[in-house]
Amino acid sequence: MSLHYFFFILLSVLAVASAIVTIATKHPIRSAIALVVHFFMLAGLYLTLSAQFVAVMQILVYAGAIMVLVVFVIMLLNLGKDQSLEKKITFNNFGGIVLAGTFGLAVIYAFINLHPEPTSFPNHNVNFTTVQAIGRSLFTNYIVQFEAIGLLLTAAIIGAVLLAKRKLM
Amino acid sequence: MLMTNIPLEFYLVLSAILFVIGAVGVLTRRNAIIIFMSIEIMLNSVNLTFVSFSIYFGDTLGQLFVFFVMAIAAAEAAIGLAIVLALYRLKQTVFVDEVNLLKW
Secondary structure, eight states, rough: HHHHHHHHHHHHHHHHHHHHHHHSSSSSSHHHHHHHHHHHHHHHHHHHHTTHHHHHHHHIIIIIIIHHHHHHHHHHHOOOOOOOOOGGHHHHHHHHHHHHHHHHHHHHHHHHTTSSSSSOOOOOOGGGGGGGHHHHHHHHHHHHHHHHHHHHHHHHHHHHHHHHHHOOO | OOOOOOOOOHHHHHHHHHHHHHHHHHHHOOOOHHHHHHHHHHHHHHHHHHHHHHHHTHHHHHHHHHHHHHHHHHHHHHHHHHHEEEEEEEHOOGGGGGGOOOOO
């Protein structure tokens, strides 16, 4: 057991546990805190893959921006407690769990049988994970998509303002 | 040099497990905000798959996809939470099973 395995197993167990807490807990604010922990664990997993740019973006965008927005809305609405997941196993919930579990087992089966023996990562030069490489690719080959994302974010901001406004004029 | 000697399948199976947890959250919870958070878990698990395949193939494109997915998720969170606010103003609830205006 090397240190790599230790960190991977630690991060993945914490990620799965915080994801389960997120969907199973009663109060939305606890879900939000567990989700922040989940995002940090995923950032750690990206670092074990030596994808620094994605790890930093994960913390900045998800744990920083999106979760602040979610917590802000939870506080603003001042919601009471929802029922927790395990107390209301109705037929619909049971169907949902069975459906998702079947799908997950199928995907895991497909992933495990990708190759007969476990595939290790090839030893590339890791220059393609740096901010420099990603920025060069983003501003040369994929500049149209990048501008389209800017357009989409502008439209989303206008849409959010229009939706949340009480009266339009 | 790449710093990991963990097999690729470990990352893929982990992302599948996280996707299933998010899907269970979407299918079983009533609170719209928790449904949003479950969607974020699902998007993140797909991002993990993208990054691991990007590292595996030695190509930057997978990480660019993650960048685009993050931008879409930010837009989705802004619009979705604005919808939740408008819904709460209209019906005084965020439970999706109490909103049945379009149900016949």
